[in-house]
Amino acid sequence: MISRIKQGLLFLFGRYKEEWNREVEKLLSKEEYKIFxxxxxxxxIHSYKLYKLVCADKLLGSKEIYKKLALLHDCGKYHASLYRRVKKVLIGEKSLENHSELSYEKLKNIDFELAKLAKVHHSSVDDIYIKKFQELDDK
Known part of the structure; x- marks a missing residue:
């Protein structure tokens, strides 16, 4: 519950810092950076914060693809309002539920491996890397 409140406050008051782009640009290709x-x-903001958690993680921190996944995993979401995001958490929101598939579609012709990971980033899978990624994403 506290993490959801933090997400709401971040949505309302968070500001993306342009200096973060220097770091993001070094990792992503031009096509990926455009999508970001x-x-x-x-x-x-959420993706950059997740990227920092992935970088600091012992399991994922050395894997470039998971750093990219952190930055692009939610690229299939449109500019959803706070209302739609709260609705998704409380009762479900169809327009946001397929964002993983939309992320896959955006990324599949750029980096197929990254696209496949984006597609399953909310799925139940027996992969320790994705499970760790999900754990960090839920923080």
């Missing part, structure tokens, strides 16, 4: 910049401000 098309994401909503909240999703870019």
């Amino acid at each position: 910049n098309e994401m909503s401000e909240y999703d870019r």
Whole structure:
């Protein structure tokens, strides 16, 4: 519950810092960076914070693909309002439930391996890397 309150406050008051782009640009290709910049401000903040958690993680920190996944896993979300995001958590929101599939579609012709990971980033899978990624994403 506390993490959901923090997410709401971040949505309302969070600001993406332009200096973060220097780090993001070094990791992502030009095509990937374009997709990242098309994401909503909240999703870019969330993704950058997740990227920092992945970098610091012992299991995922040495894997470039999981760093990229952190930045692009939610690229299939549109600029959803706080209302839609709260609705998704409380009762479900069809327009946000397929964001993993939409992320896959955006990424599949750029980096197929990254696209496959984006597609399953909320799925139940027996993969220790994805499970760890999900744990960090839920923080």
